[in-house]
Amino acid sequence: MLLRSSVGDDTSENSSQSFVEAISTDTKVQISAIAVNSDRDVVLCGRDDGSVSLYDARTGSRKLEICRHNSSVRILEWWTQHDLAISIDVSNKILAWNVRKSAEGEWVAERMAFQTRLEFGSSIIQLLTPKAIGKFLISTRESDHLWQVDGREENSRIYTDRLGVRKWVQHPHSAHHAMCFESTAVRVYTWDKWLQDLSVSLDISVRELEFKSIKLFAFHTAKGVLVELSESGGPAKTQNLYLLDAQSFEANNKYNVKDAVPVSPGLDDALAPLSIVEGQGVQEGESLVSPVEPRLALLSQRVAHVIGICESSRLVFLDTGSWVCSVSLENRTPDITSYSRHFFIPYDWVAGSRDVICAVLRRDILFARNDDLVIIRGGFDFTAEIYLQE
Numbered sequence: 385m386l387l388r389s390s391v392g393d394d395t396s397e398n399s400s401q402s403f404v405e406a407i408s409t410d411t412k413v414q415i416s417a418i419a420v421n422s423d424r425d426v427v428l429c430g431r432d433d434g435s436v437s438l439y440d441a442r443t444g445s446r447k448l449e450i451c452r453h454n455s456s457v458r459i460l461e462w463w464t465q466h467d468l469a470i471s472i473d474v475s476n477k478i479l480a481w482n483v484r485k486s487a488e489g490e491w492v493a494e495r496m497a498f499q500t501r502l503e504f505g506s507s508i509i510q511l512l513t514p515k516a517i518g519k520f521l522i523s524t525r526e527s528d529h530l531w532q533v534d535g536r537e538e539n540s541r542i543y544t545d546r547l548g549v550r551k552w553v554q555h556p557h558s559a560h561h562a563m564c565f566e567s568t569a570v571r572v573y574t575w576d577k578w579l580q581d582l583s584v585s586l587d588i589s590v591r592e593l594e595f596k597s598i599k600l601f602a603f604h605t606a607k608g609v610l611v612e613l614s615e616s617g618g619p620a621k622t623q624n625l626y627l628l629d630a631q632s633f634e635a636n637n638k639y640n641v642k643d644a645v646p647v648s649p650g651l652d653d654a655l656a657p658l659s660i661v662e663g664q665g666v667q668e669g670e671s672l673v674s675p676v677e678p679r680l681a682l683l684s685q686r687v688a689h690v691i692g693i694c695e696s697s698r699l700v701f702l703d704t705g706s707w708v709c710s711v712s713l714e715n716r717t718p719d720i721t722s723y724s725r726h727f728f729i730p731y732d733w734v735a736g737s738r739d740v741i742c743a744v745l746r747r748d749i750l751f752a753r754n755d756d757l758v759i760i761r762g763g764f765d766f767t768a769e770i771y772l773q774e
Contacts, residue, residue, distance in 0.1 A: 413431045413432055413433045413435070413755055414431060414432040414754060414755055415429050415430070415431055415432075415741060415752035415754075415755065415756075415757060416430050416431055416432045416456050416457050416458065416741070416752075417429070417430035417457050417458060417459055417460045417471075417741065418430070418460065418741055418742075418743055418750060418752055418757070419460035419461055419462055419743070420441065420462075420743045420744075420745045420750065421462040421464060422745055422746060423464055424462075424464075424485075425440065425441045425442055425745075426438055426439065426440065426441055426447075426462070426491075427439040427440075427441050427743075427745070427750065427757065427759075428450075428460045428462055428469055428471075429460075429752075429757055430456075430457025430458075430459075430460050430471055431456070431457060432456040432457070433452075433456075434452050434453030434454055434455055434456065434457060434473060435449055435451075435452045435453075435457075436449070436450045436451050436452070436453070436457060436460065436469065436471045436479075437449045437450065438450055438469070438483065438491055439757060441745055441748070441759065444757065444759050447490075447491045448483070448491045448492070448493060450469050450471075450481050450483060450493045451469075451471065451479050451481050451493070451496070453471065453473040453475075453477060453479065454473070454475070454477070455473045455474050455475045455477075456473060456474050457471050457472070457473050458472050458473055458474050458507070458508065459471070459472040459508065459509075459510070459511050460472075461511050461513055463480075463513040463520070464515075465513075465515055466482075466497075466518065466533055467482050467483060467484050468480045468481065468482060468483070468497055468533075469481050469483045469493075470511065470513070470520070472508050472511060472522070474507065475501070476501050476502040476503075476504065476507065476508050477499070477500075477501045478498075478499065478500050478501065478502065478508075478522070478535070479496065479498075479499050480496070480497040480498050480499070480535065481493050481494075481495070481496050481497060482494040482495050482496075482497050497533075497534070497535070498534055498535025499535070500531075500535045500537075502522060502524075502529060504524060504526075504527055504529075505526070506524035506525050506526050506527065507524060508522050508523065508524055509523055509524060509525065509549070510522065510523040510551065510552060511523075512552045512553070512554065512562065514554060514559065514560075514562065514575050515554070515559050516559035516560055516575070517559075517560065517575045517576060518532065518533035519531065519532055519533065519538065519575055519576075520533070521552055521562065523550060523552060525548070525549060526542060526543050526544070527540060527541060527542045527543065528540065528541045528550070528552075528564075529541075530578050538578075539578050548566075548567070548594055548616065549594040549595050549616075550564055550565065550566040550595070551564070551565045551566075551595040551597070551598045552564050552565075553565070553598040553600065553609075554600070555572060555630075555633065556600045556607040556608075556609065556630040556633075557607065557630055557631070557633075557634060558634075560574060560575050560576065561573065561574055561575065561581065562575060563633055565586075565595050565598055565611070567590060568585055568586045568587075568588060568590055569583060569584070569585055569586065570583070570584050570585075570586060570633060570673070571583050572633055572635075581635065582633065582634075582635050584632065584633065584671045584672070584673050585671070585672045585673065586611075586626075586628070586672075586673055587672050587673060587674040587675070588611070588624070588626050588675060589624070590613065592615065592616050593613040593614065593615060593616055593623055593624060594613065594614060594615075594616040594617075595611065595612070595613060596612040596613055596614040596620070596622065596690075597610075597612040597690055598610070598611060598612070599612070599690065599692065599693050599699075600630070600693075601693045601696060601697050601699075601713055602696035602697045602714075603627070603629065603630070603676075603697065603713065603714065604714055606629060606630065606631060607629075607630040607631075608627055608628065608629060608630055608676070608697075608713065609627070609628040609629075609630055609633075610625065610626070610627060610628075610690070610693070610699065610713070611624075611625065611626040611627075611628060612624075612625055612690045613625075613626075619738075620689070620738045620739060620740075621688050621689070621704075622684060622687040622688060622689060622690060622701075623684065624680075624681075624684050625680035625683060625684040625687065625690075626675040626680065627675055627676050627677075627678070627679075627680060627713065628673060628675060628676065629676050632671070632673040633673075677716075677717075677718050677719075678713070678715045678716075678717055678718060678719055678720045679718060679719045679720070680719075680720055681719070682719060682720060682721065682772040682773075683711065683720045683723060683772060685704075685772075686703045686704055686709075686723070686770075686772065687701045687702075687703060687704070688701070688702045688703060688704045688706075688740075689701060689702045689734075689740045689742075691708070691740075691742050691743065691744050691749065692743055692744035693744070694710070694744045694746065694747055695747070697712060697713045697714045698710050698711070698712055698713070699711050699712075699713050700744050700749065702729065702734070702740060702742070703723075703725070705728075706728060706729050706730070706731055706734070707725045707726065707727065707728050707729070708725075708726050708727050708728075708729060708749055708760075708763060709723050709724060709725045709726060709770070710723065710724050710726065710764065711723035711724065720772070721771065721772050722769055722770060722771045722772060723769075723770055723772070724767045724768070724769060724770070725767070725768045725769075725770050726763050726764055726766055726767060726768075727760070727763045727766060729751065733751060733753045745759075747761075747764055748760065748761050749763055
């Protein structure tokens, strides 16, 4: 149904009464995961009853129930290149269905491409699908697993020393490579053979922190990487944000890269880089990559959760006052000193949940509110500039 809802907060600084067009779709169970596909204007919703459904992102209407697990859905992904809707539940069961639009314009779940289960002691926490090759990657805290598009496991790596959260992301400049962020090291691997091509160290502080998300975005005339950190094993609130130039993760690149020297433990005990393959520290010839401007230290104090990237380079986030906000990452000043506040999200939408289930699709913001999928349109039309102070 189409709602016209008020989203103001009289208690917040520079507050103003804002109205946005919100499309709320009624469901009967709790939404536990969402995934968006901008190419096809659809949203996948997983629920705690195990069902996976497809929604029209333009109307908010439910078009199709794709499949059903026996337990709550944890992760969703639309693999565009193979027309696959992949879902993973809390028991590590993986379902993949071929979903397409028929000649009559109706969405159809044609067939189940595969079903399998990761028989491992830890829960799956990430799924990464590439564009150029028929393989995908799933990760737990203690392992990484490379799978074929037909559901066969090809390779795996087990980390017995429990290195903590690793985050995998597609390489922004190469469709045939993936990057693994782990502690203060970034490893670049080939998708076809899963071999390490490059290893660099990050000049960032991760003391008692872990990777929360890695986002790719357009950065001036190049591409950038946004690193979001949260407290290790603690609250999910964002603690630090860093911008990195994607060129730093290319072989033989010298842009924004310092001469390779091991980081002094005196700077930060957590800065000693780790090696997944050899288990050794930084070697001679490795590079140390520093964050680029604009710096986000002041902004990160106000960020509760990164929602996503819109318009190529605009960071959309939920601030600590429960407002949806944004800021351009192409700011040419040394530091981000202000951001735009747009509309308020009621506290009960996100209260009691460690993970805020939300996404950005072009200029629309999506939230899972209990058993509803809420699509907020026109929210960026209302803007109040918020200035940061040291």
